[in-house]
Amino acid sequence: MIRFIKRKININVLMLIFLLLSTQSILGQKVDLDKERASIRFIQLPTDPILNSDDRTYTVASNISDFIKRINISGFTKLEKEGTIKIRIDVDELLSTPVKVSKIVEENKDKEGKVINTSTFYTANMELILKGRWFVSITNGKSYNYPIEYSKKLQSKKTSSLDHTKKYFEKNQEALIKNFRKEFMKEQISKLNYYLNASYGYRNERREEVFWILDSEKNPDYKGYQSQFKRIKEVFGRIKAKQPITSTHTQYLDNFEEYFNQLVKKYPLDKRKHRKMRYASYYNLAKLYYNFDMLDKAIEYANKLIENDYDKSDGKRIIKKANKLKKLFELNQVTSTHFPVQTVDKVVYKQEDKIVSDKANSTIPVKQTPKTKPSSEIKKKNNYYTLTNNIDKDNEIVKSIITDIEEFYMTYDKTGLVLEKGYLIDKNRIVGKEYYSLGQDKFTQLLIVTKDNQINSVKLHNTEIELNLNDKKRIEKLEYLNGKYQFKRDASGRIIDIVHNTYYDKIENISFNRDVNGLLEIKKKIKKFGPTIITHKENTPTKHSSIYTEFDKKNKIKIKIENDFTLKNDNHVVLNKNYTYHTGEKKKTSRDFIYNNFNKLIKFEKRTSDHKNIHTLETKNYEYLNNELVKTATKMFIDNQIQSTDISISKDITSKSENAPEYEWREGIYRLNSNNELISIVRDGKYKEKTNGVWSDWKFQRM
Numbered sequence: 001m002i003r004f005i006k007r008k009i010n011i012n013v014l015m016l017i018f019l020l021l022s023t024q025s026i027l028g029q030k031v032d033l034d035k036e037r038a039s040i041r042f043i044q045l046p047t048d049p050i051l052n053s054d055d056r057t058y059t060v061a062s063n064i065s066d067f068i069k070r071i072n073i074s075g076f077t078k079l080e081k082e083g084t085i086k087i088r089i090d091v092d093e094l095l096s097t098p099v100k101v102s103k104i105v106e107e108n109k110d111k112e113g114k115v116i117n118t119s120t121f122y123t124a125n126m127e128l129i130l131k132g133r134w135f136v137s138i139t140n141g142k143s144y145n146y147p148i149e150y151s152k153k154l155q156s157k158k159t160s161s162l163d164h165t166k167k168y169f170e171k172n173q174e175a176l177i178k179n180f181r182k183e184f185m186k187e188q189i190s191k192l193n194y195y196l197n198a199s200y201g202y203r204n205e206r207r208e209e210v211f212w213i214l215d216s217e218k219n220p221d222y223k224g225y226q227s228q229f230k231r232i233k234e235v236f237g238r239i240k241a242k243q244p245i246t247s248t249h250t251q252y253l254d255n256f257e258e259y260f261n262q263l264v265k266k267y268p269l270d271k272r273k274h275r276k277m278r279y280a281s282y283y284n285l286a287k288l289y290y291n292f293d294m295l296d297k298a299i300e301y302a303n304k305l306i307e308n309d310y311d312k313s314d315g316k317r318i319i320k321k322a323n324k325l326k327k328l329f330e331l332n333q334v335t336s337t338h339f340p341v342q343t344v345d346k347v348v349y350k351q352e353d354k355i356v357s358d359k360a361n362s363t364i365p366v367k368q369t370p371k372t373k374p375s376s377e378i379k380k381k382n383n384y385y386t387l388t389n390n391i392d393k394d395n396e397i398v399k400s401i402i403t404d405i406e407e408f409y410m411t412y413d414k415t416g417l418v419l420e421k422g423y424l425i426d427k428n429r430i431v432g433k434e435y436y437s438l439g440q441d442k443f444t445q446l447l448i449v450t451k452d453n454q455i456n457s458v459k460l461h462n463t464e465i466e467l468n469l470n471d472k473k474r475i476e477k478l479e480y481l482n483g484k485y486q487f488k489r490d491a492s493g494r495i496i497d498i499v500h501n502t503y504y505d506k507i508e509n510i511s512f513n514r515d516v517n518g519l520l521e522i523k524k525k526i527k528k529f530g531p532t533i534i535t536h537k538e539n540t541p542t543k544h545s546s547i548y549t550e551f552d553k554k555n556k557i558k559i560k561i562e563n564d565f566t567l568k569n570d571n572h573v574v575l576n577k578n579y580t581y582h583t584g585e586k587k588k589t590s591r592d593f594i595y596n597n598f599n600k601l602i603k604f605e606k607r608t609s610d611h612k613n614i615h616t617l618e619t620k621n622y623e624y625l626n627n628e629l630v631k632t633a634t635k636m637f638i639d640n641q642i643q644s645t646d647i648s649i650s651k652d653i654t655s656k657s658e659n660a661p662e663y664e665w666r667e668g669i670y671r672l673n674s675n676n677e678l679i680s681i682v683r684d685g686k687y688k689e690k691t692n693g694v695w696s697d698w699k700f701q702r703m
Contacts, residue, residue: 031273033280034215038210038233041241042290042337043075044203045328050084055139056200058348059083064091069349072191075202075343084139085200091132091148094177099126099169104158106243112248122165124156128180134192150184162238202341204241209287212280217583221263222279228259232288245292245338248669251682253292260285272310277311286318293336295322295329333579383468384454397473398448398455400428400493404475405446405458405465407495408485410534411510411522417446418544418565419573432458436565436573438591440598440622440629485563494675530555542567558582585611600624615639645672 020275050056056076060068067089072078076085104121154176155170169176197203211232214225235252239245260281267274286301297324329335357682385401387394406417421434421443430448437444447459457466468477474493477486488497500508513521522534530551538545548561562578572594577585587610594603604620616638623631630650636643647663647670656665661678663670668683679690686698 002665030216030219031214031276032216033212033276035210036213036229037210038145038236039206040236040239041204041206042239042291043339043341044197044201044205045325045332045334045337046198046200046202047328047331047334048199050138050200051333055084056081058085060087060089062089062091064185065349066185067189067192068347070185071192071196072206072343072345073196073201074343075341076200078347080347085196086137086139087196089132089133089134089188089193090147091130094181095129095131097127097129099124099166101125101162101165119160121158121160122162123158124165124168125151125153126169127151129175130181130184134188136196148188150187152180152183204341207291209291211284211287213530214277214280221266224259228256232256232284236291242340243339245336245340246322247568247682247684247686250292251289251669251687256288257285260599275308275310278308279314280304282308283314283318285481286315286469290318290325293325293327293338298322306558349508369674383470384456385473386454387450395430400465400474401448401455401458401467401469402430402433402446404487404495407458407512407520408475408478408498409460410520410536411500411524412496417444419567420541436567438573438575438593440572440601442593442595442601529553529557552582556582571597577690587611596624598624598627600627600629623653625651642674642676644674645676646670647672 002273048467057079058073058076059081060071062068071087071089073085077083094119102123102125104123106119106121107115108117108119110116129151130148131150133145134148135143135145137143144350154169156165159165211229213229214222216222231252235249239249254703263281264278267277282301282304283332286298286305289295289297289301299319302315302318302322305318306312325337385397390444402423409417417435419436421436424432424434424445426448430444434445436442444461445459448455449457449459449464455467457464459465462528467475470476472493474489475487477484479485484501486499487495488499490496494514495512497512498510500510508524508526510525511523513523515521520529520534520536522536524532524534526658530553532548532551533549535547535549536544537547542561544565546563548563550560552558557580558580560580562576564576566574566576568574572592575591575593577589577591579589581587590604590605592605592609593601600622602622602624604618604622606618607617608616616636617633617640618637621633622629630653632648634646636645649663649665649667649669653665661671662668662681663678666683668681670682671680673679677690681688688696688698690696
């Protein structure tokens with residue numbers, strides 16, 4: 001008995017020593033957390049909803065027809081008359097203050113401070129004003145009215161000619177009034193649309209959600225953390241605002257929760273590093289459940305954030321957000337921010353806009369009380385290009401616009417629009433250009449958009465970009481994905497600089513340098529950030545190579561990526577990438593995109609080798625039914641040894657033999673292990689798994 005007790009004590013001592021050593025090992029690991037973002041779509045719920053969907057109608061009336069066209073409520077039907085929400089916008093006549101001419105005398109002095117001579121200059125000043133009111137009334141409900149007042153002070157350039165200064169507003173009043181009216185309309189439409197949609201609408205919005213991700217490569221949990229975040233981004237990417245969240249989305253939540261809770265157990269001590277790791281786990285789980293509309297679970301993990309005492313404020317903020325969304329759920333009588341929403345416009349618009357007349361209440365002194373011409377009489381002068389009967393001339397303009405967009409897109413994307421297929425032609429006119437996409441569809445298109453025989457925008461990746469052209473019909477300004485870009489050119493018209501006002505209110509300067517062969521080097525610089533340089537080394541119909549280099553604030557390289565695109569044949573594109581990191585570590589990837597004759601991706605292969613000489617291969621095979629993707633089979637290999645196979649089938653493939661395994665044809669999500677043995681099935685909101693050769697019962701996915 002004494003021997004047994006001694007033996008038991010020895011075993012316990014050994015276990016205690018093992019645990020202490022393990023804990024010391026974990027304590028010795030570096031814990032750096034970086035913010036990473038994952039994008040998710042959702043429906044923004046209104047604060048004053050109309051619950052009966054049949055009553056979600058509205059009408060807009062105004063003495064400016066542009067308001068009628070551009071005031072829209074998401075999730076509602078716009079009617080000619082008798083909508084549940086009635087909106088009216090009345091704008092008064094344009095007012096102006098008298099023009100005031102100011103005299104400026106500048107003295108030139110010598111070194112002793114004596115006045116040598118004087119120079120006299122003049123400036124002219126005036127103010128334009130528009131007033132009005134907008135009204136909103138709800139059938140059997142509330143009514144509101146708000147005043148409109150918009151003004152702008154105008155000043156001429158400083159000049160030595162009094163006569164020229166006096167005539168400045170007279171000569172330029174057409175352009176000044178047009179620009180003023182455009183700014184007025186933009187501001188008022190933005191304000192009114194925001195108010196109406198925040199109160200009543202169901203907007204399709206995108207949220208950039210922040211997660212805390214382990215960024216210490218030497219930490220043993222680094223790879224697992226990176227893998228989980230990659231899966232989070234994939235799952236978020238599948239979620240659509242107008243489609244309910246289903247088991248195909250939530251099936252991964254259990255895995256996420258299990259992984260992050262295992263990390264919590266792995267870091268149990270009251271040391272700062274341990275609390276930091278627990279903080280990241282609780283934070284990420286709270287954010288996951290919030291975005292999946294599971295608010296009680298989000299609050300549960302937010303409370304754990306507070307108890308963990310690393311950063312209590314984040315937990316409090318998440319609880320506040322979750323409770324706010326709960327109230328919106330109650331108001332809207334819904335349980336999710338993902339559901340079908342339909343927006344319909346049944347109004348038939350008149351071809352000619354009826355614009356309010358422009359009458360000034362005061363004179364421009366140099367011409368006694370000249371009344372401003374009504375807008376309908378003012379000759380329209382815009383920054384678009386009007387097509388002519390000279391197709392060759394029009395095509396040259398279109399080519400220059402396309403070239404500008406190509407060079408601009410290089411500043412936005414690391415590789416740009418590469419491997420050109422060629423121009424798109426319709427009745428001898430160039431209407432766009434086609435490129436190899438490296439995506440599900442073989443080609444992506446840049447399309448010229450015309451309205452009323454004018455080129456006013458282009459469409460790129462289904463995003464329309466309005467163009468603002470200069471006098472030579474080259475792009476001067478544009479807005480793309482919430483960023484504003486202004487172009488500067490050399491004497492030949494080529495882009496030399498782009499000034500970019502970013503969405504986070506930083507000014508980015510982008511400079512262009514060309515070598516004798518016309519190849520570009522693009523340098524991007526934001527204050528307080530290191531520069532980024534994109535160098536295009538080769539550009540032929542079958543090959544394109546570039547180098548992307550990102551620097552830190554001390555001008556040291558953070559990452560360098562060498563890109564090499566090759567068109568093997570019309571249905572086979574290869575993209576090779578060589579990465580060099582600031583640590584000196586390197587990684588190589590090679591991607592093959594193989595398409596069928598219907599321009600659909602049928603096979604994708606990605607080979608990776610890293611600094612540890614580990615070689616991985618990911619293959620994806622795609623099957624289509626009537627040009628619709630119905631099956632994706634993904635295989636993962638490490639050092640030529642298969643690890644797993646994941647199969648996703650969106651609908652039954654009835655053309656396949658009934659004797660074939662279910663994972664070949666039946667709708668569902670399947671996983672096979674390295675022995676090609678089926679170990680997991682997800683179908684109809686339920687799942688089952690095979691462990692140690694035994695299948696579990698069907699279980700419902702947690703929603």
